[in-house]
Amino acid sequence: MTSPTPITELRISISSASFPSLWVYKAAHCQDCALETQCLTNPHNVRSSRKISRDSKEHLAIIAISKSSQSQQRLKRRAQSVESVFSNLKHNLDFRRFNLRGMNQAQGEYSLMCIAHNILKWQN
Structure with a gap:
């Protein structure tokens, strides 16, 4: 689901070895939005925000795919x-x-x- 209001107020990146990336977004006017209850975890909280994150195992799958011979050949062709x-x-x-x-x-x-x-x- 996308927010009908521009997401401009807050964008924080949190990274660690166990959790590669976590982005926290907050739209400028969530209080006036009709989709507030569907989008936010706690719409009554003033500091409520929506967290969008990657799966914690996704980076391992990407590494496994990139090590295959087919993807290495594709990478060589792209480099050329x-x-x-x-x-x-x-x-x-x-x-x-x-x-x-x-x-x-x-x-x-x-x-x-x-x-x-x-x-x-x-x-x-």
Whole structure:
């Protein structure tokens, strides 16, 4: 379930070896929300918040999957095909941060950098 109000007020990360990640979120105006009783553990508490966490064993499953030979081959192919593009954009074209604000402008700027990368690739 997603909150209809923007979740902007609180975001705390808690990490440890036994529990990899825990994020605590609180929306700005939970008191006015019709879904307050479904979303929060104790809606009458002023400091009530919703906890979103990962399964404590999930990181072990990810490690086991990443050690398989098939995923290692896939990672090698990705390193050859995808990572070189990001490396070229970052190091050769000096594209380390966006100059424009907003998602649409950043997407446009990134598209221009991809066009520049492709033109340089065709040139060579």
